Amino acid sequence: DGGITQSPKYLFRKEGQNVTLSCEQNLNHDAMYWYRQDPGQGLRLIYYSQIVNDFQKGDIAEGYSVSREKKESFPLTVTSAQKNPTAFYLCASKRDLTEAFFGQGTRLTVV
Amino acid sequence: DQQVKQNSPSLSVQEGRISILNCDYTNSMFDYFLWYKKYPAEGPTFLISISSIKDKNEDGRFTVFLNKSAKHLSLHIVPSQPGDSAVYFCAASGGPGDDKIIFGKGTRLHILP
Numbered sequence: 428d429g430g431i432t433q434s435p436k437y438l439f440r441k442e443g444q445n446v447t448l449s450c451e452q453n454l455n456h457d458a459m460y461w462y463r464q465d466p467g468q469g470l471r472l473i474y475y476s477q478i479v480n481d482f483q484k485g486d487i488a489e490g491y492s493v494s495r496e497k498k499e500s501f502p503l504t505v506t507s508a509q510k511n512p513t514a515f516y517l518c519a520s521k522r523d524l525t526e527a528f529f530g531q532g533t534r535l536t537v538v
Numbered sequence: 539d540q541q542v543k544q545n546s547p548s549l550s551v552q553e554g555r556i557s558i559l560n561c562d563y564t565n566s567m568f569d570y571f572l573w574y575k576k577y578p579a580e581g582p583t584f585l586i587s588i589s590s591i592k593d594k595n596e597d598g599r600f601t602v603f604l605n606k607s608a609k610h611l612s613l614h615i616v617p618s619q620p621g622d623s624a625v626y627f628c629a630a631s632g633g634p635g636d637d638k639i640i641f642g643k644g645t646r647l648h649i650l651p
Binding site for chain 2: 431433457458460462467468469470471472475477483485486515517519521523524526527528529530531532534
């Protein structure tokens, strides 16, 4: 079945550690996105990529990094520079002129 | 600065009645608008969209209205059903060549029995 897979579903990180969230899609979509959801904040855009080997910062990119080496994959690294990393992270992808499809999310907790 | 605003954090509607969720935007370059439904701990699911060249789009119980001059759109759900209880997000995109999608903060809809 085609879709977007985020892994893991739950992730725990110690303070000061980097952690990478996985996002894979087999929909042959060009564009991919990372959003963060906090209570009462809606979905805030972290990074997005419109094509392989290219990506742009969203509204809250500080403390995060991404790569887009393959069309199917858009991993997000939460670095130790991110002050409040505990959140629900959502990955999405889309073709041009269509809606974005979302994965099921990864809940990251800093312990 | 919020480019997409949903000013009502929550809304309660009697089952069978019409639910109207509102959204305002500030960027006149947006030309594609979307509504998503979200349950806790899940990814949002797409409901309906509208291009800026239209003022209405209908899909079953869901209708989206766009007022470009007022930079306002609304989602109408009729009749409202218990399964419609969820958080609804409005989103906007700049259209072809601009894939950035900006979301509002969401409105929690409660359908009352």
